[in-house]
Amino acid sequence: MTKSSLDGKVALVTGSGRGVGAVIARELARRGAAVAVNYRGSAAGAAAVVQDIEQAGGRAFAVQADATDQASVEAMIAEVTERLGPIDLLVLNATGFADVLRGPATKHSVEQLADSMVAQFKASMVPVYAALPSMTARRTGHVIYISDTFPRKVVHSGLGHALPKVPVEAAMKYLALELGPDNVRFNTVVCGAIRSAALERATSDPAVTQKVKEYIAQIPLGRVAEPEEIANAVAVLAGDDLSYLTGVFLPVAGGNLII
Numbered sequence: 312m313t314k315s316s317l318d319g320k321v322a323l324v325t326g327s328g329r330g331v332g333a334v335i336a337r338e339l340a341r342r343g344a345a346v347a348v349n350y351r352g353s354a355a356g357a358a359a360v361v362q363d364i365e366q367a368g369g370r371a372f373a374v375q376a377d378a379t380d381q382a383s384v385e386a387m388i389a390e391v392t393e394r395l396g397p398i399d400l401l402v403l404n405a406t407g408f409a410d411v412l413r414g415p416a417t418k419h420s421v422e423q424l425a426d427s428m429v430a431q432f433k434a435s436m437v438p439v440y441a442a443l444p445s446m447t448a449r450r451t452g453h454v455i456y457i458s459d460t461f462p463r464k465v466v467h468s469g470l471g472h473a474l475p476k477v478p479v480e481a482a483m484k485y486l487a488l489e490l491g492p493d494n495v496r497f498n499t500v501v502c503g504a505i506r507s508a509a510l511e512r513a514t515s516d517p518a519v520t521q522k523v524k525e526y527i528a529q530i531p532l533g534r535v536a537e538p539e540e541i542a543n544a545v546a547v548l549a550g551d552d553l554s555y556l557t558g559v560f561l562p563v564a565g566g567n568l569i570i
């Protein structure tokens with residue numbers, strides 16, 4: 312077993328029945344992790360991800376849960392623990408590009424902005440708080456949050472993307488500090504634009520096409536990320552080679568966020 316292998320690890324990826332989460336789940340499994348593929352509504356997508364993993368010789372199962380709902384998340388964690396073992400790696404991917412409030416800041420009411428922020432905060436923090444007791448008891452655990460460049464890279468019409476990520480990023484910092492002594496680590500992958508169905512829809516909408524094209528043109532690498540490039544970053548971060556990292560924010564943005 313090489314150090315970068317994920318053999319023997321149990322991973323739960325929230326919202327991995329489609330989109331970037333599905334690619335992350337496949338990549339973690341390809342590197343040897345047993346993977347719980349969480350979905351909210353995408354049952355067929357989750358089943359397809361599990362089938363792909365099993366056909367490639369890996370271990371996975373699909374588990375339905377709304378990540379914002381405590382009872383549903385607690386039941387999911389219990390099921391993952393029973394079927395695969397205690398969770399070593401929790402990837403917070405749920406809530407995505409498709410659900411984001413789009414347009415200029417003043418297009419949205421305060422209520423809409425606050426509701427979106429609370430929903431996305433819960434979709435990350437409910438799974439974290441439910442997974443933590445087992446991680447602290449075992450004195451091992453790793454949480455990886457999938458964030459976005461928009462809190463740091465301010466662009467027109469980006470508030471709906473940025474706002475929900477900010478409180479989760481704050482929590483990742485405080486949890487890294489306070490749970491370090493329990494050997495539970497918290498790291499964040501800060502993604503730039505990723506090739507995705509939602510991005511393709513945006514580029515086919517004449518009202519936003521030009522803005523999106525200009526945005527992509529100014530990315531130093533001149534292109535959006537492939538979802539596999541995000542999944543590789545998560546998988547490398549999850550491996551034992553980088554075991555001394557916690558509280559890290561890793562931009563995977565083609566140079567579009569230089570910190």
Ligand SMILES: NC(=O)c1ccc[n+]([C@@H]2O[C@H](COP(=O)([O-])OP(=O)(O)OC[C@H]3O[C@@H](n4cnc5c(N)ncnc54)[C@H](OP(=O)(O)O)[C@@H]3O)[C@@H](O)[C@H]2O)c1
Nearest residue numbers: 326330331350351352353377378405406407408409502505
């Ligand atoms: N796409 C991009 O360009 C981009 C850029 C930067 C960062 N990101 C980040 O990357 C992550 C994935 O993005 P994406 O483009 O793949 O998003 P997406 O296509 O909108 O997919 C969102 C995923 O989250 C799940 N989800 C949403 N709410 C949920 C809930 N309450 N409980 C459980 N699952 C829930 C959905 O599950 P169901 O379908 O089962 O409901 C779906 O699998 C997100 O955190 C996003 O902010 C994306």
